[in-house]
Amino acid sequence: MRIIKVSVSLLITVGLVYFLNRGWNLGAPIPPLGKFFDPFHGFWQNAVSSKPSNKSLAIPGLTQEVIVSYDSLRVPHIFAKNNDDLFLAQGYVTAIDRLWQMEIQTHAAAGRIAEFLGPARLDFDRRQRRLGMGFAAQNALQKMESDPISKAIVDHYTRGVNLYINSLSYEDYPFEYKLLDYSPEPWTNLKCALLLKNMAQTLNMGEKDLEMTNMLALFGKDVLDVLYPDREPVGDPIIDKPGKWSFKPIVPDTGRSALPPELISLKPFEKSPPDVGSNNWAVSGSKTATGSPILCNDPHLNLSLPSIWYIVHLNSPDVNTMGASLPGSPAVISGFNDSIAWGVTNAQRDLVDWYKITFKDKSKKEYQSDGHWKSAKTVIEKFLVKGGQPFYDTVTYTHHGPVVFDESFHQESESAHFAFRWVAHDASNEIMTFYKLNRADNHRDYMEALDHYVSPAQNFVFACVNGDIAMRIQGKYPVRGKEEGKFILDGSKTSSEWKAFIPNEQNVMDKNPERGFVSSANQYPVDATYPYYIGATSYEAYRNRRINQVLGELKNITPKDLMKLQNDNYNLKAAESLPLFLSHLDTTQFNDQEKKAHQILMSWDYFNTIEAEGASYYEAWWDALMPMIWDEMDSAHVATRYPTTFNTIYLIKNQPAFSFFDLVGTPEKETVTEILRKSFSKGVSNIEAWKIKNKKDPQWAAFKDSFIGHLLRLEPLSYHIIHGGNHDIVNANSRTHGPSWRMVVSLEKTGVKAWGVYPGGQSGNPGSPFYNNMIEPWTRARYFTMHFVTSPQQLTGFEMSSTQLSPAK
């Protein structure tokens, strides 16, 4: 009897411990409850107080002592005695705050998310592998490791990250590891390369070749040229110096392949929204109050937590630099040093092509190229899947690149195979650029640093204490014939391939222009006399003109003026379109709600401030208008893409009888007036529905409902914010995207001064007060002083804690 009782009780105990010691999937995945809730080791241990303590750590591999002083913003100021120690410390310190983020972003780049998040992410993973993200990172790694300087940088950064990982036990793991029940794996140099490719994917994979090919078949070339002009009739390119391009350009071959006639019914990937973009500018001393240049940068990205950027200050006898770094990559990416400042915005350029491949047979071992059969390479990709069996995918590589779409992926037809050519597949070593920029003293050094830079193509703004300002649109750009790259290309003809690239010295650039400032905001890069054909998915049409207008007018500029400009909410798009839209409305036919909406719109000053109700009505109207105008595209049942905002408004203004203003689904023939009337009613009723649902007035910030989401899309770790602006506005905060790092640098001879802020915090830990502490100041257009000093002693008074890293015996 007793033995039975003992056995039953023991069994229950052991069973309970077993149950609570492992993760389960009970509808939703749950972590191992015992481990996770254990207040001695589980998630409770991730809660930290705002007063960190001083630490002294012995670090193997360090050659000399390194001091890391954290200021009150938790910005690490790293003081090392040589570069190797400096990068080791950067890796170590970044991992302390951002380890989970660093790893999950590189897993995402490599197509390994299903391994931790389950089978729902397998399609994403397959896409990443088929796009050749790992292939691209491997190529970059080889180049990076072939140069002794960049190899030493990455080796030491990696070692630093691994030293931190090795020091961890379960209770120290970042919160997300505990929640998802896995452990960090060793960091590698390859992961540094993957992280940069992740950025390249966000910024430089924009294309609409499949969509354009479909629309060519649907609408014909003449209509297509109206819908997607190569260059929209809107001024202000980034570099405007007509007639001054005196070099001898490379001339592309003639006799390119014919236009493709077919409709392609595959499902293209979700595209980066046009909200991804950025602003940067530099004003020369002739326009500033101090007589010294001021440089500004604000990259617009998907706002997420942990934050995209990590502010860091790197100091060694060789360098003193500070600014925003990307967790997972050594060096400072957008920042300043004692002599110069630099910043980046995305360069809009078509750097992607799709080639239709003709295989000899189903084995896909050979494919056609200029009448011969060329051998293809196959790579078997293994995917680990959380809570499921491993999945295997065969990816075929042609000399163009990987075959992304085939019968097993995103399409049904067995005859259509599309290979992907992407400039970021090519070997490159961007780490050298940032290493050299961090150490640059003048314009010559900046130019030399950029010569190493390939991808993602960026508009690099520059300013120097000596008074120089500059802009260079740096990347590796194929020399393209007119219209080349707009459509799917014939992969069986080598004549349609990239043959040459624009030499670095022929890239678009300018130094000290007469107007006293340089600026970029993702607009068309250059005046019409630049001798190369330039294409891109789209160009920005509004922010850039507003920036240039304000910069042109300002005199005696102070950093405060430029902070104001970074937070400028003027809606140039509305200013140019709303009066036109309103002029089409017959005001005698309104119901009460429409009457009120009309009044609000009439009295709106075109500023998308937090309170502006006019901005909400305008946006609701616009959101109803676009699908009505371009309903032909939605009803085509193949992938298409709407024309740009600018071109849509241009057509409304200049071609009111354009056939697309007719609604396909109605028997009547609508004109632009009727479309505007219908979309106005729809917009107003959408606002009314919103008012009822939310029980408040549609003030712009409330209506927009901007959101900064945790990378796992967990609502409790995310924030809804109250902030103005929108896409197409200088303060580019749309619902999900926005200025991810605002920086202002005054390059004064007596010492460089800088201010910065981003919507998040230095710590990636949701249990830290530094997880979200900068969000609120960011929404209020506030900036923090960057304590740019040369020794730890100078931080006295701003210092929160200090960590001393000493070489381990």
Add this chain to the structure above:
Amino acid sequence: MNFLKQTLFTIALCFILQYFLPWWTLALGAFVGGYVFANNGWISFLSGLLAVGLLWFSMALFIDIQTQSILTEKVARIFPTKTPALLFLLTSIIGGLPAGFAALTGSLVKSKR
């Protein structure tokens, strides 16, 4: 009286074990408590449950107060618990339940009947 002794003993032992070792060592601590004091089965069970439940609750509360509930509220909303109060209760039960059964096992092993 023995109930109180067992409970205090288990709290102390589990605190030490847990401080250095993984969470499941609480079962060992509670088992020893049950064995040493040899209380009647259900009293022993209650003692184990209460001891580790209280230990986990206190430790969690200590962290919560020290960190101004910075993570408590967030995690409470990730799980169906929704509120911090239920999160504390869940934490206590997850620690207490295996401890209760371990203590019961301990007392049953010792008992002569």
